[in-house]
Amino acid sequence: MKHLDSLQSDFAFKVVHWQRLAGRHKLAWQNTRDPYRIWVSEIMLQQTQVATVTPYYERFIKRFPDVHSLAQASLDEVLALWSGLGYYRRAKFLHACAKTIVETHEGRFPQDEKVLAELPGIGRSTAAAIAAFAFQRRAAILDGNVKRVLARVFALELDPQSSKSLRVFWDLAESLLPQDVDMPAYTQGLMDLGATCCLQRKPICTQCPLQGICQAKQAGKQEAYPLAKAKKTLPLRHWLMVWISDGERVLMVRRPGQGIWASMWSLPSIEALPDTVVKSITESNSKSLSAPFHNKELPVAMHQIWRDRYHVSINQETFSAQSAAVLHASLKPKVKLEYALNLEQSFTHFRLVAPLLRVFIEREPLSNKADRAKEPSLAYALNSAAIGQQQSLWLRMDEALELGIPRAIRKLLEDAT
Numbered sequence: 001m002k003h004l005d006s007l008q009s010d011f012a013f014k015v016v017h018w019q020r021l022a023g024r025h026k027l028a029w030q031n032t033r034d035p036y037r038i039w040v041s042e043i044m045l046q047q048t049q050v051a052t053v054t055p056y057y058e059r060f061i062k063r064f065p066d067v068h069s070l071a072q073a074s075l076d077e078v079l080a081l082w083s084g085l086g087y088y089r090r091a092k093f094l095h096a097c098a099k100t101i102v103e104t105h106e107g108r109f110p111q112d113e114k115v116l117a118e119l120p121g122i123g124r125s126t127a128a129a130i131a132a133f134a135f136q137r138r139a140a141i142l143d144g145n146v147k148r149v150l151a152r153v154f155a156l157e158l159d160p161q162s163s164k165s166l167r168v169f170w171d172l173a174e175s176l177l178p179q180d181v182d183m184p185a186y187t188q189g190l191m192d193l194g195a196t197c198c199l200q201r202k203p204i205c206t207q208c209p210l211q212g213i214c215q216a217k218q219a220g221k222q223e224a225y226p227l228a229k230a231k232k233t234l235p236l237r238h239w240l241m242v243w244i245s246d247g248e249r250v251l252m253v254r255r256p257g258q259g260i261w262a263s264m265w266s267l268p269s270i271e272a273l274p275d276t277v278v279k280s281i282t283e284s285n286s287k288s289l290s291a292p293f294h295n296k297e298l299p300v301a302m303h304q305i306w307r308d309r310y311h312v313s314i315n316q317e318t319f320s321a322q323s324a325a326v327l328h329a330s331l332k333p334k335v336k337l338e339y340a341l342n343l344e345q346s347f348t349h350f351r352l353v354a355p356l357l358r359v360f361i362e363r364e365p366l367s368n369k370a371d372r373a374k375e376p377s378l379a380y381a382l383n384s385a386a387i388g389q390q391q392s393l394w395l396r397m398d399e400a401l402e403l404g405i406p407r408a409i410r411k412l413l414e415d416a417t
């Protein structure tokens with residue numbers, strides 16, 4: 001790291017001056033000092049682009065204008081508003097954090113970044129951003145964009161995955177903090193630089209206020225920083241997703257509170273497949289799969305779903321009459337089966353490949369028109385205290401799409417409507 005002392009004094013001044021002239025000033029969550037709105041936007045912006053976040057943020061703030069309204073909402077409603085934004089743990093933490101703020105901080109956000117960082121789902125950088133924007137605190141942020149800017153300006157040859165490197169980045173970010181400068185403008189300037197000038201590929205150095213002091217630019221090696229992460233191959237997991245429908249309604253189940261898509265609504269799935277089925281999936285070159293289950297094996301598979309995965313059996317009292325009827329119908333040997341496309345998605349620690357088994361059941365034996373009219377509407381179901389015990393819903397497609405559903409599953413359902 002060369003000439004650090006002389007660079008430090010210039011750094012903040014240049015960032016702030018540039019932000020005022022050329023930074024972003026009209027984002028939906030700017031021009032407020034309300035820590036609640038700043039916090040919601042910062043959580044939504046983690047791993048998600050501004051253009052994607054904006055409509056979600058506006059809908060969310062309209063429905064939950066303050067921390068009290070969010071704390072009082074059901075997790076179902078929060079997840080439904082988050083549906084499609086991805087990384088759903090953020091929504092669960094947001095909800096849990098709102099409750100903590102109301103219950104233990106009298107509904108007021110703490111001003112100290114260290115106290116903020118102890119709240120659910122708020123990491124060190126997010127805490128600093130809230131403290132700087134809402135309370136003008138002198139706190140350093142360090143998200144992916146800021147790391148890229150620092151790595152380039154100071155030509156940091158650091159292993160991006162080591163904790164020692166992270167400490168160096170944090171020390172540098174803190175040492176660069178200005179003494180008497182507008183903290184919101186400085187913090188926003190760093191974010192704006194990473195988002196609009198110092199892009200991962202083809203940075204626009206001609207518009208960058210740091211071009212005169214940027215060591216990567218001077219060496220003509222901008223894209224060499226930050227050093228590339230060692231590529232790791234994600235392990236594969238195979239599930240079987242089951243789409244049970246009578247042509248009008250679809251069976252949705254609530255996922256467990258922990259793990260992938262926690263607490264969201266999804267299609268039933270079998271997540272521990274027999275080796276023969278995995279072999280059949282891995283050897284399949286085409287998108288459609290030869291049937292891994294014969295019809296006579298389906299009842300066993302369906303029982304396995306309910307018993308092992310959702311801890312319910314069809315006779316339990318908590319299982320709704322409609323869902324029991326669906327399950328009974330899906331166990332009929334003459335039910336029509338069809339394998340649809342594989343659903344594929346990468347998560348942080350694994351890649352999921354899940355063939356989709358469509359199960360078509362007859363509508364009339366299940367529920368005739370008069371019975372269907374008596375079934376609870378979604379509004380009723382979501383407001384019902386009983387829904388927490390109930391693991392499944394038999395819904396019209398438009399009702400299903402109002403639930404908090406993972407993006408991949410939503411796309412499947414939308415494509416089918």
Ligand code: SF4
Pocket residue numbers: 149152153197198199203204205208209210211212214215216217222
């Ligand atoms: S000069 Fe280029 S590489 Fe250096 S910080 Fe600015 S945009 Fe990034």
